[in-house]
Each structure stands twice: as structure tokens, then as C-alpha cells.
Amino acid sequence: MAIEEEAAETAAPKLIGRDRVTDAAATLFSAGDDSGQIPDKFVEATGEDEAFELPVVDMAKLLDPELSASETAKLGSACRDKGFFQLTSPGVDEEVMRRMKESAAEFFRLPLETKNAIAFRGDDIFHGFGHHFNRGPSVGNKLDWAECVLLATQPVEGRKMDMWPANPPSFSSIPGCRDALDKYSLEVMDLTKRLLGFMAVDLGVIEEALVGAFFSDDGAVKGQNVAIHHYPPCRQPEKVLGIAPHTDFLGLTVLLHAVDTPGLQVRRGGRWLPVGPLPGALVVNVGDILHVLTNGVYGSIEHRVVPDAERGRTTVVMFQDASADGLVGPLPELLGGDDARARYRSIGRDEYTKGHFVAVAQGTPFLHSLKK
Numbered sequence: 001m002a003i004e005e006e007a008a009e010t011a012a013p014k015l016i017g018r019d020r021v022t023d024a025a026a027t028l029f030s031a032g033d034d035s036g037q038i039p040d041k042f043v044e045a046t047g048e049d050e051a052f053e054l055p056v057v058d059m060a061k062l063l064d065p066e067l068s069a070s071e072t073a074k075l076g077s078a079c080r081d082k083g084f085f086q087l088t089s090p091g092v093d094e095e096v097m098r099r100m101k102e103s104a105a106e107f108f109r110l111p112l113e114t115k116n117a118i119a120f121r122g123d124d125i126f127h128g129f130g131h132h133f134n135r136g137p138s139v140g141n142k143l144d145w146a147e148c149v150l151l152a153t154q155p156v157e158g159r160k161m162d163m164w165p166a167n168p169p170s171f172s173s174i175p176g177c178r179d180a181l182d183k184y185s186l187e188v189m190d191l192t193k194r195l196l197g198f199m200a201v202d203l204g205v206i207e208e209a210l211v212g213a214f215f216s217d218d219g220a221v222k223g224q225n226v227a228i229h230h231y232p233p234c235r236q237p238e239k240v241l242g243i244a245p246h247t248d249f250l251g252l253t254v255l256l257h258a259v260d261t262p263g264l265q266v267r268r269g270g271r272w273l274p275v276g277p278l279p280g281a282l283v284v285n286v287g288d289i290l291h292v293l294t295n296g297v298y299g300s301i302e303h304r305v306v307p308d309a310e311r312g313r314t315t316v317v318m319f320q321d322a323s324a325d326g327l328v329g330p331l332p333e334l335l336g337g338d339d340a341r342a343r344y345r346s347i348g349r350d351e352y353t354k355g356h357f358v359a360v361a362q363g364t365p366f367l368h369s370l371k372k
């Protein structure tokens with residue numbers, strides 16, 4: 001069966017949809033397209049790039065009373081100007097990070113049949129294995145050159161444990177010991193809280209206002225999801241995309257390179273600039289909700305992934321949700337009580353999700369529609 005037909009047959013009913021990884025796609029991925037012909041379904045124009053260094057922010061310096069002020073200023077200018085930064089010395093337990101990386105890399109080495117044991121089911125495209133959800137008919141429903149596990153990680157009640165990989169065993173519960181993803185999820189929660197504290201200082205708002213948008217009073221995070229991506233090598237990387245251009249629609253994103261091949265690109269001034277992995281660092285970026293909460297002071301910037309010609313790439317990307325009193329809108333603390341200063345209108349958190357996915361399906365930037 002041709003890959004287009006096979007993909008169409010396995011696509012979920014959609015507003016936006018997601019495709020299963022078929023045998024044909026898996027064969028193509030493992031060959032790195034050596035057969036020469038990339039099926040049309042994958043071909044997308046990828047355009048130019050050039051060297052680019054992301055700002056580097058050091059958590060150890062943020063925490064050092066003598067260096068904190070200048071490092072906080074660096075953090076602030078990274079979030080304002082670039083929307084992305086590399087976070088060195090993130091303070092995440094190294095053993096937890098190592099196990100997370102290994103589990104992620106190992107999962108994608110399993111045969112497709114094993115991975116498809118947790119293939120997303122029916123309309124529920126936000127849990128389980130497949131391609132990333134596609135960006136809708138406006139971009140031709142193209143397939144990403146990638147496979148991906150999407151899961152809800154927090155709050156714990158929202159988890160669908162039957163969709164968590166049972167293989168490798170380090171992903172799932174080991175008696176007396178929590179699994180790699182659960183531990184890493186908690187580490188990223190703590191990290192998010194620390195970072196938000198410094199962002200609040202930079203923004204000049206009380207810490208509770210910003211932290212409270214991400215965490216409930218009892219300290220639980222409002223929501224956290226993970227996307228674990230594998231981008232196989234492709235000998236014609238200029239023809240395909242690992243993930244199509246998008247902004248992240250939640251609050252704050254924390255990316256761990258499990259296999260540190262370059263591939264992430266950030267849009268700046270109409271050009272695509274590559275972000276090289278930095279050993280031991282996490283890549284952090286501002287999502288759409290943080291953009292709106294900060295009244296556009298921090299920028300949610302478009303990015304995409306291009307596969308490498310020679311080497312595969314694996315990433316573990318955690319998205320932290322946020323809302324203030326159930327709304328996505330500028331933080332009142334930032335407006336100094338003057339609503340006229342709001343550059344974005346406030347909408348309910350549920351309405352925000354719906355609006356976002358309608359916009360994705362139509363290929364329109366949702367943030368613009370929230371502008372006053």
C-alpha cells in the first residue's frame with residue numbers, strides 16, 4: 001500500500017489529526033531515505049539557516065546571591081528578545097536526567113510493533129505513540145519525519161498509565177522506585193517554580209502572581225504534558241520537517257536532548273536559526289500562555305525541527321500549563337490596575353484550548369486573534 005493511502009487509513013477523525021507510524025514510514029525512517037525517493041506526504045520546503053547562539057542562563061548563578069541580579073537580567077532579556085534560552089546547571093538530579101534520556105532513546109529503538117502497543121487510540125490524539133499531531137489541511141496535512149509519544153504527566157489523576165511505555169522497564173514502575181518519567185516530571189516542576197520566581201523578579205510582579213498561574217495553592221502544578229520525539233536521520237533533510245513551524249501553546253517549555261543531535265530552529269527576522277545542543281543544558285522557551293500572561297513582554301517564538309542527514313535525534317519536551325483564575329489573559333499585577341494597558345483580551349482556559357486548535361487547523365496564528 002502506498003504510504004499516503006496507508007496514512008490516510010490510519011488517520012484519526014479530526015479537527016486536527018494525528019497519523020499512526022505505519023510499517024512503510026518505519027521502513028523509510030530506518031533507511032534514512034536511502035531509497036532516494038521521499039514520498040510526497042513528507043516533502044515540505046525547509047528554507048535557509050545560519051549560525052546562531054541562544055542566550056545562556058545559569059541556574060547556579062541565579063541562585064547565587066552575588067550573581068543573581070545580573071543573571072536575572074540575562075534571563076529577562078532572553079525571554080523578552082529571543083523567547084528561548086539554554087539553561088546551564090539546571091539543578092535537575094543528574095541520575096534522573098540520565099535515566100530519562102536512556103529510557104527515551106531506548107524506547108525508539110524498539111520494533112514498531114512494540115511501540116504501537118501504546119499507539120494513540122481513536123480521537124484521543126494527546127496520549128500515546130504516533131506522528132506528532134499534524135498542523136491541519138492548510139499545510140497539506142504533511143507528515144513529520146518523526147515519531148513521538150505524547151502523555152499527560154501532571155496532575156497525576158490526569159495520567160493514562162495504559163498509554164505509558166511498558167518498555168523499556170525504566171519507564172514503568174519498578175517496585176520501590178518511581179519510574180524515570182515520573183521522577184523527571186517532578187524535577188521539571190521544581191525547576192519551573194524556581195525559574196518563575198526569577199522571572200517574577202525580572203517582570204516586577206510579586207512571585208505568587210506568576211507562580212500562582214502555574215501552580216495551585218496546594219503546590220500542585222496546574223498541568224504538565226510531555227512530548228518525547230525521535231527524528232530519524234534523513235539524507236535529504238532539506239525536503240522534510242521533523243516538526244512543522246509552531247509556537248508552544250502552553251506556558252513554559254523545557255527541552256532535554258536525550259540524543260544531542262542538532263535540529264531545532266528558531267524563527268528570527270524571517271530566517272530559521274539553528275539551536276545547537278549544549279552539554280548538560282536544558283533548552284527553555286516561552287509558550288503562548290506565558291506570552292499572554294506577561295502582556296507580550298515575553299515572546300512565544302515560532303520554531304521547528306529539521307532532521308539531521310546522518311544522525312537521529314531524540315528529545316524529551318515538557319510543557320507546563322498556566323492560567324490566572326481560570327483565565328488566559330495578562331496578569332492584573334502587571335497592568336498596575338489599568339485594564340486599558342492590556343494588549344490581549346482574557347479568555348477562559350477551556351475556550352483557549354478550543355480556539356488554539358481551530359486556529360491550528362486553519363493555519364492562523366491564534367495569539368494574533370487575542371490581540372486587543
Ligand SMILES: O=C(O)CCC(=O)C(=O)O
Pocket residue numbers: 227229243248255263264303304305315317
Ligand atoms: O524536539 C524539539 O527540538 C522541539 C519539539 C517541539 O518544538 C515541541 O514538541 O513543541
Ligand SMILES: [Fe+2]
Pocket residue numbers: 246247248303
Ligand atoms: Fe515546540
